[in-house]
Amino acid sequence: MVWDFETDPDFAEQLAWMRAFIDTELIPLEPVFDELPADEWRLVRRHLQDQVKAQGLWGAFLDPAVGGTGFGQLKLALMSEIIGRCMMSMGIFGVQAPDSGNMELLAHGATDAQKQRWLWPNLRGEISSAFALTEPFFAGADPTVIGTTAVRDGAEWVLNGHKWFITNASVADIVLVFAETNPEGRPHRHASVFVVTAGTPGMEIVRDIATMAHPDVEYGRTGNHAEIVFRDCRVPADHLIGRPGDGFVLAQQRLGGGRIHHAMRWLGQAQRSLDILCERAVSRTSHGKLLAQHQMMQDYVALSHMEIQAARLLTFHTAWKVDKYGAAAVRADLGMVKAHVSKVVLAVLDRTIQVCGALGYSSDLPVESWYRSTRFGPIGDGPDELHKSVLARTLLKNYTPVEGWPSEHIPTRRPAAETKWQELRAAAGLAGPAPVTP
Numbered sequence: 051m052v053w054d055f056e057t058d059p060d061f062a063e064q065l066a067w068m069r070a071f072i073d074t075e076l077i078p079l080e081p082v083f084d085e086l087p088a089d090e091w092r093l094v095r096r097h098l099q100d101q102v103k104a105q106g107l108w109g110a111f112l113d114p115a116v117g118g119t120g121f122g123q124l125k126l127a128l129m130s131e132i133i134g135r136c137m138m139s140m141g142i143f144g145v146q147a148p149d150s151g152n153m154e155l156l157a158h159g160a161t162d163a164q165k166q167r168w169l170w171p172n173l174r175g176e177i178s179s180a181f182a183l184t185e186p187f188f189a190g191a192d193p194t195v196i197g198t199t200a201v202r203d204g205a206e207w208v209l210n211g212h213k214w215f216i217t218n219a220s221v222a223d224i225v226l227v228f229a230e231t232n233p234e235g236r237p238h239r240h241a242s243v244f245v246v247t248a249g250t251p252g253m254e255i256v257r258d259i260a261t262m263a264h265p266d267v268e269y270g271r272t273g274n275h276a277e278i279v280f281r282d283c284r285v286p287a288d289h290l291i292g293r294p295g296d297g298f299v300l301a302q303q304r305l306g307g308g309r310i311h312h313a314m315r316w317l318g319q320a321q322r323s324l325d326i327l328c329e330r331a332v333s334r335t336s337h338g339k340l341l342a343q344h345q346m347m348q349d350y351v352a353l354s355h356m357e358i359q360a361a362r363l364l365t366f367h368t369a370w371k372v373d374k375y376g377a378a379a380v381r382a383d384l385g386m387v388k389a390h391v392s393k394v395v396l397a398v399l400d401r402t403i404q405v406c407g408a409l410g411y412s413s414d415l416p417v418e419s420w421y422r423s424t425r426f427g428p429i430g431d432g433p434d435e436l437h438k439s440v441l442a443r444t445l446l447k448n449y450t451p452v453e454g455w456p457s458e459h460i461p462t463r464r465p466a467a468e469t470k471w472q473e474l475r476a477a478a479g480l481a482g483p484a485p486v487t488p
């Protein structure tokens with residue numbers, strides 16, 4: 051029997067260190083974080099990252115064979131929940147999206163020489179990366195159809211196309227670009243991934259797009275989402291990752307564990323939000339009693355806790371399955387986690403805003419900003435509808451059609467039930483058949 055809900059004592063200590071580190075070093079900075087001078091923050095960030103590295107917790111998402119700690123998805127899930135309590139933790143622990151996913155892609159597809167140039171510097175935090183798949187004029191939900199092309203010309207590839215919503219592209223040192231190379235190939239073999247380094251002629255970063263999270267976007271900040279145009283952008287042949295047509299398979303590498311980490315970070319945020327809700331509920335009085343004494347408020351508290359706990363268990367179970375069977379074998383489960391948890395976190399954030407009233411709606415609490423940035427959850431990384439559709443199709447494969455009545459049709463089942471009853475009577479030593487009368 052291997053079901054076990056306990057954490058190894060050694061790893062529990064690591065988690066306790068993480069929580070204390072985030073609570074004492076990072077969360078207190080939040081109210082001024084956006085105003086910190088960039089050059090000073092770079093130095094302070096390095097100082098904080100060094101402590102994480104000394105603890106053996108830096109960049110923990112990669113397999114040992116490709117330079118990581120080999121913690122496995124279950125341990126990463128536990129870590130991600132703590133990291134999710136504070137948005138800036140991701141960069142401090144070396145698990146910042148999109149870099150983490152890009153590193154997984156490079157770890158699986160890059161040659162040794164390419165790893166030396168891009169993977170290890172990215173893992174050490176010396177360079178940053180972006181991943182460009184989504185396009186304004188093609189549905190991002192269906193990456194088998196894209197407009198960006200890459201054509202081989204001698205020792206170079208020539209890229210043309212239009213991308214948008216490319217996180218960190220305006221500050222990244224390299225952009226991993228998804229482009230069509232094999233238009234005649236099968237839908238999942240038609241595209242490839244190229245590394246385009248910042249400043250390459252022909253790659254124009256048009257703008258950083260204003261979003262719900264950053265309506266007053268300031269160009270060139272980490273966390274922005276860029277629009278990019280490629281016009282005859284030439285990259286050397288050795289900037290192709292893998293073989294022509296490998297793009298889709300490589301892009302999948304970035305997503306497997308990433309969905310678990312995203313989900314657990316959302317749950318870390320949901321729990322912190324619920325803490326805010328509960329503190330308010332026990333602190334404020336309305337109509338002669340504490341908010342916490344109003345039954346509808348209690349419903350919010352109980353429902354939020356139940357949803358978070360159920361989502362945690364679903365995510366831990368899926369992480370355990372990834373460790374046991376591999377991400378490819380549990381693709382539908384990973385999509386289920388993403389689609390479910392993205393809704394849970396938004397529901398909890400929304401209740402917190404409601405319980406805190408005007409204060410919740412204001413920027414005096416962090417919840418409204420979390421809500422705005424987390425609203426991308428059901429859209430990004432494949433919209434939830436798509437994941438639910440994959441899940442439903444996977445489940446439906448286990449069923450075969452029946453002619454006529456459904457298998458559970460009670461009148462049809464009755465004769466077999468009567469026969470079974472006679473068999474059981476006889477087996478129990480009861481004498482003679484006894485008809486069952488309705």
Ligand SMILES: Cc1cc2nc3c(=O)[nH]c(=O)nc-3n(C[C@H](O)[C@H](O)[C@H](O)COP(=O)(O)OP(=O)(O)OC[C@H]3O[C@@H](n4cnc5c(N)ncnc54)[C@H](O)[C@@H]3O)c2cc1C
Nearest residue numbers: 181182183184189190191215216217426430431432433435
């Ligand atoms: C904050 C943020 C950061 C992002 N970062 C990146 C990045 O770094 N790199 C990158 O390449 N992309 C990035 N994206 C883009 C993201 O991956 C896409 O937005 C996402 O894949 C959906 O694509 P789309 O926006 O083109 O929507 P569409 O594909 O046009 O879909 C729109 C809606 O249609 C519905 N829909 C679509 N397909 C189906 C279907 N099969 N069944 C049912 N309903 C469907 C869904 O409701 C969906 O939300 C980011 C997006 C956001 C919001």
